[in-house]
Amino acid sequence: MDLKSGYPFWAIKNGLMCAFPQLKANITCDVVVIGGGITGSLIADNLGKNGFDVVVVEQRDIAWGSSAASTALLQYEIDTHMADLARMYGEFHAVAAYKACAAAITDLRDLADELGDVDFGMRESLYFASKRSHKAELREEYDLRIKHEFDAEWLDAGGVKERFGFKAPCAILTKLAAQVDPYRMASKLLLRLAERGGRVFDRTVIHTIEPSEDKVTLQTPEGFKIQARHVVMAAGYASQKWLKQSVAKNRSSYAFITDPIEESALGPLASTMMWESARPYLYMRTTGNGRLLVGGDDDDIDIPARRDRRVDSKAKGLCKKVRKLFPDLQMRPAFSWGGTFAETKDGLPFFGEHPQYGPRVQFALAYGGNGISYSMIGADLLRANIEGRLHPLAGLFGFSRAG
Incomplete structure (x- = not known):
């Protein structure tokens, strides 16, 4: 998905701040965050600081999608x-x-x-x-x-x-x-995550997501698999392709x-x-x-x-x-x-599980003009969901309000 045109300033100012390896083996973890932009990085940082073994997977270079074009x-x-x-x-x-x-x-x-x-x-x-x-x-x-x-x-x-x-x-x-x-913040968050033991893979595409009762299995086009207890879909505007419902x-x-x-x-x-x-x-x-x-x-x-x-x-x-x-x-x-x-029709984001996938797949759709602020809220909300706690904004920011 081509998300930007012209010369976004953050990409020019910062250059390519960091590079991570591609996924080349089967791995396991607590939570996979799909998306290495500002939303995914804020969520991964929150989970990592709270004891979760986190893997971040980004199909481009880190923060090179819509985060590089955000006016923040x-x-x-x-x-x-x-x-x-x-x-x-x-x-x-x-x-x-x-x-x-x-x-x-x-x-x-x-x-x-x-x-x-x-x-x-x-x-x-x-x-x-x-x-x-x-x-x-x-x-x-x-x-x-x-x-x-x-x-x-x-x-x-x-x-x-x-x-x-x-x-x-x-x-x-x-x-x-x-x-x-936003590009610099996302890059520094993921560099810090990797320094603290988290794993980050860029230029890695997720081809399939298969949730079961106790885990989720993700697979790349090359056949490498990630088995996780939970998945957070934070792929920005490309996330819609994983949903039948238009949100x-x-x-x-x-x-x-x-x-x-x-x-x-x-x-x-x-x-x-x-x-x-x-x-x-x-x-x-x-x-x-x-x-x-x-x-x-x-x-x-x-x-x-x-x-x-x-x-x-x-x-x-x-x-x-x-x-x-x-x-x-x-x-x-x-x-x-x-x-x-x-x-979105009401200007609010969508955070949480979707009935298409069940509770082990959480979506982080920080859409609208408040995307970065929403992502900071969503990081706490999604961690609460994963930990089995009720967050006060879970209903308002959840898919149930879309009817």
């Missing part, structure tokens, strides 16, 4: 408003999902501190109304967050202009957000990144990521060395050749949108790319 905005704000989730599933569950995402950001900060050198940085996040007609929705969202003690601030048009320098009808300023280099829709998103810009020229963008209420939405954030990363302009294209042809024009369109907000900001795209992502 870490927010507790889900693409679906908390108020809308409350109408779907009840206020208790909506608040629980948002609070779990908030906790995931501080957990990711602590993990980044352990690893070091993953371009992690805490930020504020400005969610601004694209149109006057969106003001009522944002106010309802803000009021619900304040009711449940989220740290947020309401800005009217004057406040947005005074503090951030552009025109918008209103905005919600969130105090808890962050950013990271998400693949789309394409686009991004560009500039050369480093002086902090004085970036102004509030240096410390605040920004995104808008329109769908699809424009979003902006900086890197640790002052590059401006801009993304959005999503479309329904899921054909790699067509996505490839659109990268340059999409980058120009995104650049035009930023210049409309910040006409004095001197910038131009240094690298631009596109990538596949998937959306």
Whole structure:
């Protein structure tokens, strides 16, 4: 599955950070994690730290799929408003999902501190109304967050202009957000896992998965087998091929990144990521060395050749949108790319067993704009499932909600 187009910045910046052997023998373990991107690496790290013998299998080089194209905005704000989730599933569950995402950001900060050198940085996040007609929705969202003690601030048009320098009808300023280099974090997590006794295999394809009552047998096209007590399918957007049920829709998103810009020229963008209420939405954030990363302009294209042809024009369109907000900001795209992502109908992920396979095969589908935060939550959720414990988000993030 071709997941990216153009020149994703993380791949260029980091190069190939690590290489692992291919699987060339039959092995056994406690848990196999299929997928060596940021989702698989966070899950494998959690399991390994808690005493499981973990094997990670990746069909490409490590983190070379969608993780290399991720723009890695870490927010507790889900693409679906908390108020809308409350109408779907009840206020208790909506608040629980948002609070779990908030906790995931501080957990990711602590993990980044352990690893070091993953371009992690805490930020504020400005969610601004694209149109006057969106003001009522944002106010309802803000009021619900304040009711449940989220740290947020309401800005009217004057406040947005005074503090951030552009025109918008209103905005919600969130105090808890962050950013990271996802390729670097995934690579360092798996290098650490291997140093601690875990096993990682790249360029290794899983051809069949056969669950039984007490184990799961996986086989490569070359005939090598892995026998495990449990499997976690964390293969990103390629995971859908293992399910008969369609659980998400693949789309394409686009991004560009500039050369480093002086902090004085970036102004509030240096410390605040920004995104808008329109769908699809424009979003902006900086890197640790002052590059401006801009993304959005999503479309329904899921054909790699067509996505490839659109990268340059999409980058120009995104650049035009930023210049409309910040006409004095001197910038131009240094690298631009596109990538596949998937959306669920409600913006929530799917973590847990699927009736097609039974309890020994767990899925980790961290779909949507909160993929990395979701993966941090999912690591705990899936470990609870494997250990036979009930996780408070198992129902909301499970396949049963899909009907």
